[in-house]
Amino acid sequence: MSQFSIAVLAGDGIGPEVMQEANKVLDAVEKKFSITLKRTEFPVGGYAIDTEGEALPAKTLLGCEQADAILFGSIGGPKWDTLPLEQRPERAALLTLRSHFDLFSNLRPTRIYPGLEGLSPLREDIAKSGVDVLVVRELTSGIYFGQPKGREGEGEEEFAYDTMRYSKREIRRIAVAAFEAAQKRRGKVTSVDKANVLVTSRLWREVAEEVAKDFPDVELDHIYIDNATMQIMKNPAQFDVMLCSNLFGDIVSDECAMMTGSMGLLPSASMNEEGFGLYEPAGGSAPDIAGQGIANPIAQILSAAMMLRFSMNLNDAADAIEKAVVATLEKGVLTGELLPEDKRDQASSTSQVGDEIV
Amino acid sequence: MSQFSIAVLAGDGIGPEVMQEANKVLDAVEKKFSITLKRTEFPVGGYAIDTEGEALPAKTLLGCEQADAILFGSIGGPKWDTLPLEQRPERAALLTLRSHFDLFSNLRPTRIYPGLEGLSPLREDIAKSGVDVLVVRELTSGIYFGQPKGREGEGEEEFAYDTMRYSKREIRRIAVAAFEAAQKRRGKVTSVDKANVLVTSRLWREVAEEVAKDFPDVELDHIYIDNATMQIMKNPAQFDVMLCSNLFGDIVSDECAMMTGSMGLLPSASMNEEGFGLYEPAGGSAPDIAGQGIANPIAQILSAAMMLRFSMNLNDAADAIEKAVVATLEKGVLTGELLPEDKRDQASSTSQVGDEIV
Numbered sequence: 095m096s097q098f099s100i101a102v103l104a105g106d107g108i109g110p111e112v113m114q115e116a117n118k119v120l121d122a123v124e125k126k127f128s129i130t131l132k133r134t135e136f137p138v139g140g141y142a143i144d145t146e147g148e149a150l151p152a153k154t155l156l157g158c159e160q161a162d163a164i165l166f167g168s169i170g171g172p173k174w175d176t177l178p179l180e181q182r183p184e185r186a187a188l189l190t191l192r193s194h195f196d197l198f199s200n201l202r203p204t205r206i207y208p209g210l211e212g213l214s215p216l217r218e219d220i221a222k223s224g225v226d227v228l229v230v231r232e233l234t235s236g237i238y239f240g241q242p243k244g245r246e247g248e249g250e251e252e253f254a255y256d257t258m259r260y261s262k263r264e265i266r267r268i269a270v271a272a273f274e275a276a277q278k279r280r281g282k283v284t285s286v287d288k289a290n291v292l293v294t295s296r297l298w299r300e301v302a303e304e305v306a307k308d309f310p311d312v313e314l315d316h317i318y319i320d321n322a323t324m325q326i327m328k329n330p331a332q333f334d335v336m337l338c339s340n341l342f343g344d345i346v347s348d349e350c351a352m353m354t355g356s357m358g359l360l361p362s363a364s365m366n367e368e369g370f371g372l373y374e375p376a377g378g379s380a381p382d383i384a385g386q387g388i389a390n391p392i393a394q395i396l397s398a399a400m401m402l403r404f405s406m407n408l409n410d411a412a413d414a415i416e417k418a419v420v421a422t423l424e425k426g427v428l429t430g431e432l433l434p435e436d437k438r439d440q441a442s443s444t445s446q447v448g449d450e451i452v
Numbered sequence: 453m454s455q456f457s458i459a460v461l462a463g464d465g466i467g468p469e470v471m472q473e474a475n476k477v478l479d480a481v482e483k484k485f486s487i488t489l490k491r492t493e494f495p496v497g498g499y500a501i502d503t504e505g506e507a508l509p510a511k512t513l514l515g516c517e518q519a520d521a522i523l524f525g526s527i528g529g530p531k532w533d534t535l536p537l538e539q540r541p542e543r544a545a546l547l548t549l550r551s552h553f554d555l556f557s558n559l560r561p562t563r564i565y566p567g568l569e570g571l572s573p574l575r576e577d578i579a580k581s582g583v584d585v586l587v588v589r590e591l592t593s594g595i596y597f598g599q600p601k602g603r604e605g606e607g608e609e610e611f612a613y614d615t616m617r618y619s620k621r622e623i624r625r626i627a628v629a630a631f632e633a634a635q636k637r638r639g640k641v642t643s644v645d646k647a648n649v650l651v652t653s654r655l656w657r658e659v660a661e662e663v664a665k666d667f668p669d670v671e672l673d674h675i676y677i678d679n680a681t682m683q684i685m686k687n688p689a690q691f692d693v694m695l696c697s698n699l700f701g702d703i704v705s706d707e708c709a710m711m712t713g714s715m716g717l718l719p720s721a722s723m724n725e726e727g728f729g730l731y732e733p734a735g736g737s738a739p740d741i742a743g744q745g746i747a748n749p750i751a752q753i754l755s756a757a758m759m760l761r762f763s764m765n766l767n768d769a770a771d772a773i774e775k776a777v778v779a780t781l782e783k784g785v786l787t788g789e790l791l792p793e794d795k796r797d798q799a800s801s802t803s804q805v806g807d808e809i810v
């Protein structure tokens with residue numbers, strides 16, 4: 095019987111509640127598919143700061159190293175926002191995990207589910223045009239990590255600087271990830287850059303063109319980041335896979351997420367070249383609704399499905415979860431934020447949605 | 453009688469046609485306000501490449517230096533897209549003019565006009581919520597111009613880099629511009645950054661806070677760029693003035709422009725500390741509709757109004773133009789792209805709209 099081990103990092107805010115539902119679903123998967131998914135919980139984020147003195151304790155990092163994958167909840171909240179930047183949950187835990195495990199390939203699927211178009215801030219005809227975009231974001235290089243970075247000088251001439259930097263190798267591996275994903279989808283990659291201004295973007299474009307030669311069945315086009323933010327609003331159905339650098343992917347994936355109007359449904363995967371990965375909901379820790387049992391667990395559950403698919407190659411199990419989610423949405427077992435205001439009294443709780451998916 | 457001189461750079465695509473209408477309106481302003489607005493035309497962009505061999509000929513630059521302001525049309529088109537980057541119209545003409553005249557302060561007002569909400573790609577309730585945003589973008593520094601920028605190394609380790617860089621002085625002057633603008637509007641500045649990742653953004657935030665102390669009547673808040681692109685979609689009416697660095701302002705202003713669904717109405721101003729400025733429509737050269745007499749001249753005409761206001765202090769004349777534009781829109785004298793598809797046969801031509809405003 096195959097066995098996998100998972101480091102479970104629930105974190106802050108709604109993290110622990112939605113993780114509980116993902117765990118229920120993974121329990122069901124164990125039975126149905128006769129596999130063992132050994133889970134070990136570790137503290138992370140603000141909770142770890144409060145209990146262990148730091149956002150990513152050594153034992154958490156060690157636990158992640160020993161696991162086959164990390165299932166991550168969400169971290170951060172107003173309580174820890176006044177800490178120095180380096181100690182804050184986002185930077186000290188999330189960015190550190192990304193770079194420690196070289197999780198360069200971030201996949202963020204965003205779709206508008208049939209029946210939920212009314213949640214989108216976009217006009218009805220646009221929301222109903224069949225929106226299904228996969229943002230493939232480079233996650234361990236670019237201006238987030240490029241050196242040098244710092245501050246120099248005195249008085250009004252004091253200046254700060256950051257370096258956007260990409261090597262061919264770094265661009266190639268994320269471009270390959272995007273093309274491979276497009277082969278399994280609608281066969282189109284749109285690479286996002288600012289090649290009319292940035293040297294990094296010109297290299298990005300060159301390497302994307304080189305990689306395209308190895309994928310004759312995939313179409314490649316290029317779009318400037320400023321135009322991309324416009325087209326996502328005007329005609330999002332034109333996009334299949336969007337290939338982005340770290341900063342542009344941060345922007346594009348969040349705009350795509352908002353376009354669906356249902357952030358609580360969106361999972362994400364961050365993987366390295368060995369298939370090890372961190373899987374987390376695209377939304378945040380939502381401290382305002384934490385502890386009330388009303389948070390949507392679907393993003394966390396779909397993140398677990400991505401984990402089974404990408405880090406454990408358990409495609410049948412992943413398919414089963416994804417189908418159960420769609421069936422649950424179709425049946426109308428929905429948390430409140432997915433319902434029109436006048437129907438919120440029919441909302442299901444976090445655990446009711448989890449149970450239905452199980 | 454007061455006299456001003458204007459360098460008129462019509463450029464490519466629809467530039468010349470819409471400039472003709474702006475000229476008509478300026479002729480009317482001369483008579484009504486008894487002033488002289490001496491205009492001299494100079495070649496720029498693709499047209500200048502074709503006729504003079506370069507996108508910004510020396511005589512054009514000299515003509516701009518001798519004028520009180522530059523009224524700019526639009527440049528670029530597929531014909532010149534295959535040129536090396538440094539020779540292309542956008543870079544060789546537009547970026548050079550911005551940096552030559554130190555046009556650091558870029559103002560891009562975007563509003564959804566009453567009656568035109570149906571053009572917005574946003575849901576009707578959002579489009580009707582009273583959207584009126586001024587993007588104040590830093591235009592001569594940041595990652596567009598920061599040094600070093602280049603390529604190094606060999607093979608797969610070859611890498612490219614760009615430097616994002618801001619001094620306190622550079623941040624302060626654009627922040628002051630944003631706060632001054634907010635004082636004349638609804639008294640709110642939202643500063644856009646990525647302070648959880650970028651050192652430049654942290655300095656940006658610090659200086660914005662310092663400047664805020666001198667403007668006790670203006671409220672300041674901060675938003676991350678990724679969240680900004682989401683909030684613009686979800687609730688754009690929350691914003692009054694958005695203060696942005698060069699790259700983030702490029703992204704935010706284009707997303708705001710698209711949100712209106714009527715790019716042909718949006719002007720922009722790019723000014724230096726002496727009040728010298730370049731005024732141009734926010735949209736592009738639209739080569740696909742050029743020469744057909746159907747382009748909307750309003751963005752160009754409103755750009756001329758901004759020029760009168762900011763570089764010539766002719767507020768009455770600027771007010772008169774802006775009122776005439778609103779009256780024209782209310783009367784329904786509209787170019788085709790502002791009309792629903794089934795009413796396009798009632799569209800007015802470029803020159804009819806110009807005449808009505810005159």
Ligand SMILES: CC(C)[C@H](C(=O)O)[C@@H](O)C(=O)O
Pocket residue numbers: 184185188189344648649678
């Ligand atoms: C928390 C922050 C550093 C992070 C990022 O910008 O990468 C977040 O916005 C994300 O997209 O995961």
Ligand SMILES: CC(C)[C@H](C(=O)O)[C@@H](O)C(=O)O
Pocket residue numbers: 290291320542543546547702
């Ligand atoms: C043409 C390009 C370099 C320019 C920019 O990015 O500044 C344009 O997008 C703009 O916003 O005026």
